[in-house]
Amino acid sequence: MSALLVENPLLLLFVVASLGYFLGTVKIKGSSLGVAAVLFTGLAFGAMNPDFHIPEIIYLLGLVLFVYSIGLSSGPAFFESYKKNGVRDFGFIVSMLLLTGLVAVALAYLLGFSAATITGAYAGSTTNTPALAGVIDYITNQFDSAAAEPLINQAVVGYSFSYPMGVLGAIIIIIMMEKIFKIDYKAEKKKIRKLYPVDVELTTITAKVLNEEVSNIELRDLNKQHKFDVVFGRMLRDGKISLINYDTSFQIGDVVM
Template identity: 45%
Template sequence: MIHLLSENFLLLLFLVAGIGYLIGKIRIKGFSLGIAAVLFVGLAFGALAPSVELPEFCHLFGLVLFVYTIGLSSGPSFIASLRSGGLRENLFAISVLISVGLLVVGLKELFEFSAGIAAGIFAGSTTNTPALANVIQYLREHISANSETAVKLFSEPVIAYSLCYPGGVLCVIGAIYVLQRAWRVDYKAEMQTLAQETGETGTLTTLTVKITNPTVADTTLGALRQQHHWGVRFVRWLHHGHLQLAFDDARLQPGDFVNMIGSPEETRRVAAFLGEVAPRPLEDDRSNLDFRRIFVSNPEVVGKTLAQLGLRERFEARVARVRRGDHDFLPNGNTMLLLGDRVRVVAPKDRMEEVSKFFGDSYKALSEVDIISLGVGITLGLLLGLLPVPLPGGGTFKLGIAGGPLVAGLVLGAIGRSGTIIWSIPYSANLTLRQIGLVMFLAGVGTRSGYEFASQVSDPSSLLVILSGAIATTFSAMGALFIGYKLLRIPMGRLIGIVSGIHTQPAALAFANEQTGNDMPNMGYTAVFPLVTITKILIAQLLISLL
């Protein structure tokens, strides 16, 4: 059996992935490992023999694919977060890592670890491969490979990393599970609160109002919306018996009817100010204006804002709402459309076919991936990861294959398009590539670390290393969750993504996504990942050079 698995890495990959998925679906009192179970199944298989491991290409390719697709989908939200609370979150994450570094220094003095072991504990407990790679590079540059102690010094960080890495994953997942249960977090309620603040929601409703408030006479809809901070989108307007689209320059009169979309609470608030709820919805009248949900598959409209598309000038049409993935949200003039979005368009009945053709409306096209843009984007990310960045006092660090593609994905995702190149990937295709990458990464890391972990775990000195790693991970995860949720009031859904980002841990992120059922963890993860990766590299190098 061992020989069979050693000689057939594809069989090993699919066996680990299949069993991991099966175990991940098992729920015990509401807890399940989800896709993170692939990592632990990989550790179990890898422990069988040193030859039972997947090629290094497997987890490297999976990691690049995973972080790049995460970056692409989260680019716009990452840029937006830096303009709002993103700076605070990054400072918070960096403070947590500095605290972990100081804790590791204390554990080194307590248990008399070497500097190499301490650096390995830090990299392993925060599950950061680029930090470990930079430590090894530093040792190679400052220690002669021919010296008697070279082999030991080079192996110490790697062994400590492999011993602490599994606990670094499990302790983060455990901390998230325990505290979310203890605090009885309602992720759906958090998402609804976020929806009210950003306009995104899964519970949009349509309401028609008869204007009875005389104070709104001759006031434009745009002015009213800005003056009262209404989080709704006006769609139809019945004025003197003529049904037309409700653009911002429409001037209301008592007796008019207006149709709007928003959350149930917000539409009721607006209706109470404007007048009274009409008994018959305007959308029931499709004699003049029709509506249709259309897939965005035309590359020409992707990466452009609704204002740039000029739908009013082209077709006298209006986008009422946008559905991205499983979530509906209200658009505005600055909303940038992505491949795979579904837009609800209201337009004159005789022009609806033109509008559909303009957006594309091809489901087949959405299942295809532009290999050129994907290949160019990942290549740029890998090249960015290879660039050496000088550090104060000598030495360099690199973003590596994890940080480079992620940063490239974030930037390209925020840009949207460059000339004829569309950087974004259809939502469904992005999820598929992301899942494949994550499975390959977890299976590869698990099988390649399993034997070393199993062979070292029984050594008494190794137990101290494992314990130190578990202490560091638990301290950082529990501390970050408590401070972030209780003191900084960060929504738990976003916070567990931030904590996963602090530990640069895809398995923890996958678990967080399964717990919330929405994209809030992804937004938190990508908001801190780039700076966190750089900070870990710096701290690990300081540990090996100063201790």
């Protein structure tokens, strides 16, 4: 079996991914590792046989898809949230990154870790895979292949050791915070409904514009005045269907969907 996986890296990829995904669905006291279990499964397979590997293009493609998916799903909520609490949230995030960075530097001096190892550990402690990719890319561009390989290995090892604690530590802290602050998730859902469409039943309706008060006013201004909890999609006017945007102004007789 081991020889088969060595000779077929794509088969190895799907075996590790599927097994890790399955393990990630297993819940213990209401908590699970989720997709992070795929990393732990990969670590286990790599420890069993150092000859296991996948083509570099798979690694790069996976990273691109990961970053793209996160950006696509979080984009609208990110900008909406940034308008309201952008400075506060940005300051908090920068402070936390600087604090953990200082801790990483201190540990490097105290314990004698190499720069590559502690940088990988820093990326892993924040479960930041794109950061590790940036480290590897920097090393690859700054050093020749002979010098870069051991540095990359050090960064990956540091990342692999700290990533599990980045995941498990976050789970433990979240559980502790839930107990300490007695968080009510139902109440939290109600507070963030304007930012995220959570726990909301979607209903599709078609309406005809008959009210003069909403005609000849751009949709962005209507939203400010009435705070519509509605997503406008298309409009039928004079037998033609068009898409609605914030510059759209309704007229009497328009059919809005």
